[in-house]
Amino acid sequence: MAVVLSLLCPSARLVRASRLRFWKLDVYKLITWPSLSVQRCNTSEGTSDSSVDHLSSGLERYKDLQKYFKRRLKATYHRFSDIPDHSVVSGHHHVYFIEGDGIYRMDNRQSELEPELVLNLGQVSRQEEKTGLDDDERKQRVQWTVQRIRLSPQEKHLAATLKANHREEARCVIVRLGKRNSPQLDPQQIIFTLDKVFSFEWATDEVLFYTTLEGLRCSRVFRLDLTSSGSRITSVYEETHPDVFVEVALSSDRQILTINCNSRTASEVLLIDITRSCLEPFLVHPRQLDLLYHVEHWKRWLIILANTGPGQEYQVVQAPVSEPSMVSWVPLFDPGPGTTVKDMDVVGDYCVLVARTPASELILIVVPLTNPKEAYTVQLPPWACAVKTKKPSMADKCSVLEFLISSPVRSPVPYCLYPKDGLLVSCTEDGSSPENHGNYTTTRLEACSQDGTFVPVTLFHTVPVEGLKQAPLLVHVYGAYGRDLSMEFCPEERLLLEQAWALAYCHIRGGGERGLSWQRQARVEGKQRGVEDLQACLHHLFSSGVSSPSLTALTACSAGAVPVGALCNKHPHIMQAVTLQAPFLDVLGTMEDPSLPLTLEDREEWGDPVGNPKHRLAISSYCPLHNITPQRYPSILLTAYSDDARVPLAGVLKYTEKLKNAIHTYFTMKPKSEREPAPNIVLNIQSGTDHFGPEDFELMLEQEALKLAFLYTELGLNPPRPPRKRKR
Numbered sequence: 001m002a003v004v005l006s007l008l009c010p011s012a013r014l015v016r017a018s019r020l021r022f023w024k025l026d027v028y029k030l031i032t033w034p035s036l037s038v039q040r041c042n043t044s045e046g047t048s049d050s051s052v053d054h055l056s057s058g059l060e061r062y063k064d065l066q067k068y069f070k071r072r073l074k075a076t077y078h079r080f081s082d083i084p085d086h087s088v089v090s091g092h093h094h095v096y097f098i099e100g101d102g103i104y105r106m107d108n109r110q111s112e113l114e115p116e117l118v119l120n121l122g123q124v125s126r127q128e129e130k131t132g133l134d135d136d137e138r139k140q141r142v143q144w145t146v147q148r149i150r151l152s153p154q155e156k157h158l159a160a161t162l163k164a165n166h167r168e169e170a171r172c173v174i175v176r177l178g179k180r181n182s183p184q185l186d187p188q189q190i191i192f193t194l195d196k197v198f199s200f201e202w203a204t205d206e207v208l209f210y211t212t213l214e215g216l217r218c219s220r221v222f223r224l225d226l227t228s229s230g231s232r233i234t235s236v237y238e239e240t241h242p243d244v245f246v247e248v249a250l251s252s253d254r255q256i257l258t259i260n261c262n263s264r265t266a267s268e269v270l271l272i273d274i275t276r277s278c279l280e281p282f283l284v285h286p287r288q289l290d291l292l293y294h295v296e297h298w299k300r301w302l303i304i305l306a307n308t309g310p311g312q313e314y315q316v317v318q319a320p321v322s323e324p325s326m327v328s329w330v331p332l333f334d335p336g337p338g339t340t341v342k343d344m345d346v347v348g349d350y351c352v353l354v355a356r357t358p359a360s361e362l363i364l365i366v367v368p369l370t371n372p373k374e375a376y377t378v379q380l381p382p383w384a385c386a387v388k389t390k391k392p393s394m395a396d397k398c399s400v401l402e403f404l405i406s407s408p409v410r411s412p413v414p415y416c417l418y419p420k421d422g423l424l425v426s427c428t429e430d431g432s433s434p435e436n437h438g439n440y441t442t443t444r445l446e447a448c449s450q451d452g453t454f455v456p457v458t459l460f461h462t463v464p465v466e467g468l469k470q471a472p473l474l475v476h477v478y479g480a481y482g483r484d485l486s487m488e489f490c491p492e493e494r495l496l497l498e499q500a501w502a503l504a505y506c507h508i509r510g511g512g513e514r515g516l517s518w519q520r521q522a523r524v525e526g527k528q529r530g531v532e533d534l535q536a537c538l539h540h541l542f543s544s545g546v547s548s549p550s551l552t553a554l555t556a557c558s559a560g561a562v563p564v565g566a567l568c569n570k571h572p573h574i575m576q577a578v579t580l581q582a583p584f585l586d587v588l589g590t591m592e593d594p595s596l597p598l599t600l601e602d603r604e605e606w607g608d609p610v611g612n613p614k615h616r617l618a619i620s621s622y623c624p625l626h627n628i629t630p631q632r633y634p635s636i637l638l639t640a641y642s643d644d645a646r647v648p649l650a651g652v653l654k655y656t657e658k659l660k661n662a663i664h665t666y667f668t669m670k671p672k673s674e675r676e677p678a679p680n681i682v683l684n685i686q687s688g689t690d691h692f693g694p695e696d697f698e699l700m701l702e703q704e705a706l707k708l709a710f711l712y713t714e715l716g717l718n719p720p721r722p723p724r725k726r727k728r
Contacts, residue, residue, distance in 0.1 A: 001338070001516075003460075007130065009477040010066060011604075012480070012481040012483070012559070012598070012605075012646075013480070013481075013558045013559040013582075013584045013598065013602070013646050013647055013691075021524045022334040023600070029704055036625075043309075044667070045168065050096060054665065058680055058681070058682040058683075059682060059684060059706070060707055061680070061713070062682075062709040062710055062713060063709075064189060065556065065708075065709035065712060065713060065719060066702070066705045066706045066708075066709040067705070067711075068140065068705075068719060069435055069704075069705035069706075069708040069709050069712075070701050070702060070705035070721070071494065072495065072539060072705075073491070073495065073701050073704055073705055073708070074493065074701055075259055075511050076491045077491050077493075077701075079491075080244070080411050080489075080491055080494075082700065083411040083412055083489075084404060084413075084414045084427070085110040085412065086388065086390040086391070086402075087405065088149060088583075089149045089391075090557060091105075091151045091155040091188075091264055092154070092155050093106055093107060093108055093109060093155065093528065094106060094155065095108065095289045096107060096151070097115075097156065098149075099144045100113075101117075101120060101121055101122065102117055102118065102120045102122075103117075103118045103119040103149065103158070103160060104116060104117055104118060105118050105265070113655065114370055114696065118174065118175055118177065119158070119160060119175050119190070119367040119518070120142045121162070122145055122174050122676075124162060124173060124190070125158075125172070126695045128348065129309075142160045143164065143213060143695050143696055144163070144164060145160075145162065145163050145695055146160055146162055147160075147161040147162065147163050147170055147418075147534065147538075148161045149199075149472060149695045150158065150200060150201060150202055151202070152202040152204070152205040152206075152208075153202060153204060153205055153254065154205050155177055155225070156176065156177055156205040156206075157174055157175065157176055157177060157202070157205060157206075158174070158175045158177055158209075159172055159173070159175075159200055159202065159208060160173055160175075160198055161176045161187075161200065163249055163695070167194065167690070168213070168645060168690045168691070169196040169197075169198075169200065169213050169694075170196070170197055170213075171194070171195055171196075171197065171388070172193070172194040172195075172197035172200055172210065173190045173192070173193050173194075174190065174191055174192040174193070174194075174208070174224075174226075175189075175190060175191065175200065176191050176642045177266055191226075192224070192231055194210060194212075194224070194227065195212075196212045196213050196214060196353060197210050197211070197213070197219070197246040198210075198212065198213040198218045198247065198254040199211045199248045199249065201248050201249060201250040201257055201406050202402050203257055203272065203274040203279055204279075205244045206225060206226045206227065207223060207224070207225055207226075207279065208223070208224040208226075208249065208257075209221060209222070209224075209236065209248045209257060209272070210224065210719060211222055211246050211247055211248055212221055212713065213403065213489045214224065215645075216249060216597040216598060216645055216646065217242070217245065217595050217597070218236065218245050218458075219238060219239040219240075219246055220235065220238045220239070220243075220246070221236040221237040221238075221245070221246060221248060221259055221299060221540065222234065222235055222236060223235075223279070229692065230549055232636075236259075237259055237281060239261055242600045243263045243264065243600055243601035243604060244261050244262065244263045244266075244268075244601075245262055245263070245601075246261050247259075247260045247262075248260070248262065250679075251295075251296055251297035251346070251380075252296060252297070252345055252346045252392060252398060252646075253297055253298070253346070253398060254274070254345070255273070255275050255297055256271055256273060256274065256295070256297040256321075257271070257272040257274050258270070258271055258272075258295050259271075259272070259281055260294070261287070261293070261570070263287075263601065263604065264482075264604035265289055265290055265292075265606055266285060266288060266289055266290065266291055266292070267291060267292045267293045267294070268283070268284075268285070268286060268287035269283075269284040269285070269293065269294070270282060270283050270284070271283075271284060271295065271321070271324065271648055271658060273321070274562050275490045278371060282324075283324075284302065284304075284319075284324040284325065285324065285325045288622030289309075290312060291306070291307065291308075291326075291447045292306065292307045292314075292516070293305065293306035293307070294306075294344065295324075296344065296345070296346045296351075296630065297321070297346070298346050298349070298369055300320065300321050300322075300519045301318055301319070301320060301321065301331070301369075302318065302320070302321055302324055303318055303346055303369065303370045304314065304316070304317045304318065304319060304329065305341065305344045305353055305401055306327070307516055308331075309335075310334070310337070310513070311516075311517055312516055312517070313335075313340065313341075313515045313516055313517065314335075314340070314341040314343075314515075314516070315331060315332075315333065315334040315335070316331075316332045316334075316344065316353070316367060316372075317330060317331050317332055317349055318330050318332050318369075322599065325556050326601040327619050330353070331368060332372045333351070333353075333365075333367045333372050333375055335353070335355055335365060338357070339356065339357055339360075339363075340355060340356050340512075340513075340514055340515035340518075341353050341354070341355050341357065341365075341455070342354045342355060342356055342362075342484070343387070343389070343391060343473065345401060345600045346369075346418065347392075347398055347399070347400065347401045347417075347419050348398045348420065349370055349420075350366055350367065350368055350369060350419035350420070351366075351367040351369055352364060352365070352366055352367075352401055352417065352419060353365040353366075353367065354387050354389075356513065356514070357579075358686065359444060360444050360456045360458070360507070360513065361380070361382060361384075361388055361444070362380050362384045362385065362386075362405075363378065363379060363380060364377070364378040364380065364417060364424075365376050365377055365378075366378060366419045366422065367486075368419075368507075369371060376422060378417065378422065378424050380405060380424075380606060381405065381511060382442065383407050383408065383410055383440075383442045383720075384407065384485035385403040385407035385408065385458065385488075386404075386405065386406050386407065386486075386487045386488040386489075387403055387404070387405055388404070388405075388406075388488070389401060389403040390402040390403060390404075396673070398479040399418065399419075399420065400416050400417065400418055401416070401417040401419065402415070402416050403416075403417070405416055406488055406489040407460070407487060407489065408476075408486075408487055408488070408490050408493040408494075408503065408505070409460050409489070409490075409493050409494045409497045409503065410440070410459065410489060411489045411494075412488075412489055413426060413427060414427045414651070415427075426636065433583070439462055440460060440461075440462060440479070440497060441460070441462070442458075442460055443458075443459040444457070444458055444459075445457040445458075445459060445541075445544065446540075446541060447506075447533070447536040447537045447539070447540035447541075448540070449509075449529070449532050449533045449536040450532040450535075450536065450706065451529070451532070453503070453509070453510055453521075453529075453533070454649075455506065455507065455509070455533045455536060455537055456507040456513060456514070457486070457505065457506050457507070457537050457540065457541065457692075458504070458505040458507070459498055459502060459503070459504050459505075459541070459546065460502070460503040461503070462498075462500060463498075463500070464544050465545055468545060468546045468547060469501050469545050469546075469547070469548070470547075471500055471501060471502045471546070471547050471551070471712075472500075472501050472502070472547065472551045472552075472715055473501070473502045473503075473504060473541065473546060473551060473552045473553070473554070474493075474496060474501055474502075474503050474504070474545035474553050474554075474711070475504045475506060475537070475538065475552065475553070475554045475575075476504065476506065476535075476554060476555055476556070477506045477508060477534055477543075477553070477554065477556050477560050477563055477696075478508075478510075478511055478556065478557070478558075478559065479507075479508040479509065479510035479511045479522065479530040479533070479534070479554075479559075479561065479562075479563050480510045480511065480513075480530075480559035480562070480605065481519070481559065481605060482511065482512040482516065482519035483512055483517075484507070484511055484512050484513050485505055485506075485507055485511055485513070485560075487505060489532070489615075492572070492704050492707075492708070493618075495708075496708075498676070502546055502547055504537070504541055504546070506533070506534055506535035506537040506538075508522070508529075508530045508532050508534050508537070508563060509521045509522035509526070509533050510522035510523070510527065510528050510529075510530040510563075521602075523604075523605055524604075524605070524607040524615060524618065525615065525618040526605065527562070527607075527612060527618060527622055528566075528618070528621060528622050530562075530563045531563045531566040531567055531570070531622055533563075534563045534564070535567055535570075535571060535574065535649070535709075536568055538552070538573075538574050538575070548575050549573060549575060549576060550715075551576065551715055552575045552576055552577075553575060553576060553577040553578065553711050553714070553715060554567075554575050554577075554578045554579075555578070555579045555580075555707075556578075556581075556583070557581040557582055557583075558581070558582050558583065558584055558646070558647060558691070559581070559584045560578045560582055560585030561584050561588060561624065562585070562622070562623075562624060562659045563622075564578060564624075565580075565583070565624025565625075565655075565679060566622040566623075566624055566627065568624070568633055568634060568636070569624060569627040569628060571693075572631055572632060572633045572634055573632070575634045576634055576635070576714060576715055577634050577635045577636070577637075577710065577711060577714035577715060578634050578635070578636045578637070578679050578709065579636075579637045579639070579707050579710060579711065580637070580638050580639070581639045582638070582639070582640065582641060582644055582646070582647050582691050582692075582693070583638055583647065583652060585623075585624045585625050585652060585655040586623070586624075586625040586626075586650075586651030586654060586655065587606055587619050587622075587624070587625075588609055588616075588619045588623045588625070588626050589620060589625065589626075589651060589654075590602075590609065590618060590648075590651060591603060591606050591607065591610075592609055592610055592616075594610075596648065597645055598646060606619060607619055609715065617670050624655065625654060625655045625658065628655075628658050628659050628662045629662060630663070630665040630666035630669065631660045631662070631666050631679070632663070632664055632676065632679065633659065633662075633679050634714075635679040635680040635681070635682075635683070635707070635709065635710075636659070636677055636679070636680075636681050637682045637684065637710045638653040638655075638656060638681075638682065638683045639684045639686065639693075639703060639706075639707075640653075640683065640685050640686070641685070641686050641689040641690055641691060641693065642685060642686065642687045642688065642689065643688060643689055644689075644691045645690065646691040647691060649685070653683075656681060656683045659681055660681050662683065663679065664677060666691060680714065681715075682710065684706060685718075686699070686703070
């Protein structure tokens with residue numbers, strides 16, 4: 001589904017929303033093909049390996065504890081290896097799934113047969129060697145992970161995107177599907193390969209539309225025609241605006257293909273009616289500033305989610321396919337004040353919305369398209385923090401919506417919604433899996449920010465709030481691009497919760513938790529509000545009896561490092577430790593450099609310090625790198641990646657050097673008798689890895705184990721010990 005997220009440009013500074021492929025070990029096993037060991041990559045122009053080695057010192061003090069936590073994490077991940085996911089793709093007669101060496105399928109009609117290999121990843125690796133790698137790439141292990149699978153309408157072809165560990169771009173491979181054990185189905189033969197593919201959808205069994213990723217930008221749509229005489233690629237659409245990101249998607253009923261062109265502040269959608277022979281795109285409504293919309297299809301009508309509701313929030317409107325422009329839009333449903341729409345899907349004759357209530361709880365809203373006035377609400381379990389829907393299979397009659405609900409500490413539970421009957425069914429009687437049973441409490445709080453705005457906080461704990469005074473606290477934050485803070489299940493968080501930690505998720509402005517206005521309030525000149533919100537959340541937690549500054553750590557990824565880094569500069573004593581992953585810390589320097597991949601489009605989020613003095617003043621007031629001052633900082637673990645194109649390593653190195661110098665200056669100015677223990681500033685640079693972190697399961701475990709070792713060490717905690725087994 002991911003409707004609202006598709007309206008927000010995917011080329012933002014963000015991190016992987018889910019680690020499902022890491023802990024679903026029996027499905028998403030990673031294949032590694034032998035080559036030379038990983039070497040240090042070039043970090044940035046003018047940065048030597050010796051300076052990187054100097055800044056990266058300090059990791060050895062955590063090694064022993066890191067090894068211990070890696071064992072604990074591996075055991076925790078294996079506990080959840082059998083939880084449900086949506087990696088299985090259903091066709092008319094087969095189900096397709098991923099195993100370690102490729103993609104397999106099983107026949108629904110003959111379940112006793114062994115799985116049949118459809119795509120062998122070893123063949124992809126051999127093709128890679130034939131096409132030729134440069135010397136730097138040959139020095140790295142090539143790992144392939146399957147990102148996305150798409151079946152053609154009559155299941156004649158399969159297309160899949162594969163990602164190599166050292167590249168952000170994906171490779172799309174196409175396999176012709178035939179009868180079992182027929183010559184047509186040769187797992188060693190790929191009939192076509194496309195490079196740098198981002199999104200792709202089949203229009204017919206012989207026509208595939210796709211977009212390409214060039215320098216973190218998707219601006220072109222192509223059409224691939226597979227014919228008996230060969231193949232042909234033609235250009236369909238090219239976007240000229242540098243801040244617009246282009247994707248292709250298929251409607252739920254598979255009758256309309258959409259070309260979605262989105263910037264941070266505007267949308268434009270073109271449609272291709274794939275039920276007709278002429279597959280030419282036509283425009284829904286031209287882009288205009290501050291208009292965001294997404295299109296679904298139902299019985300020759302367009303069901304549109306658009307921010308044309310009160311306060312420029314999302315509402316559902318309808319228009320005929322023959323007259324799609326805005327003058328024909330008729331309102332169908334408005335969620336009402338305080339309720340924000342997070343997602344939309346069309347299931348049969350119903351529009352199903354995932355929404356968040358004013359109390360920050362997730363609900364489903366079902367709107368009968370034949371009679372929208374009879375819309376009704378479906379309550380989800382109060383602990384639900386994330387909803388992930390399943391793409392309907394070809395054989396489905398679209399009468400049911402399958403989805404998973406989870407929270408950071410509760411593994412996914414499958415649910416089915418039957419909108420016609422208003423029936424919500426879970427896989428177990430109490431809506432949880434056996435591993436979810438435990439005394440885990442989800443508490444929703446609100447902190448009053450400096451300007452009187454109430455900021456939501458989600459708290460997870462195992463004892464009553466009044467008993468959390470001595471509990472270690474880990475605070476999560478993001479607050480950018482209108483994206484919600486990720487609340488999907490994470491085994492590391494579950495492990496901490498089981499060790500009596502309190503976990504807080506602060507939904508500060510700049511994110512999307514309370515609608516589009518929540519982002520607008522903390523964009524450009526309003527960015528400081530996110531920092532104020534984070535400070536208010538911490539004060540509220542402490543005043544509510546949750547932990548204390550000496551037992552508190554903050555964690556953030558990518559753009560979430562901005563409010564955390566700014567708070568460290570302004571109020572460093574409010575926390576004891578900080579962990580930052582792929583951290584965006586040099587906002588001013590990055591927004592000044594238009595040659596960097598994301599600068600031009602990101603100026604809608606952060607501002608333009610070159611062309612607007614007010615923007616420069618605003619950025620200068622909070623930029624983590626440019627506000628470092630001699631004082632006592634919390635201990636900080638920075639994890640950076642050498643191949644990160646979204647957050648250049650140079651900015652992280654500058655921040656680390658400047659921070660260490662400021663701390664050194666502060667401590668040399670103080671008399672020895674007044675000196676307190678110096679904080680540890682630790683830089684962990686991982687070679688051959690992009691913005692989203694390591695694909696390899698073992699490397700990911702090492703990274704997370706280091707984080708836990710750092711937190712326990714810097715907060716002065718004893719590592720947890722597993723319970724001893726009783727002797728019989």
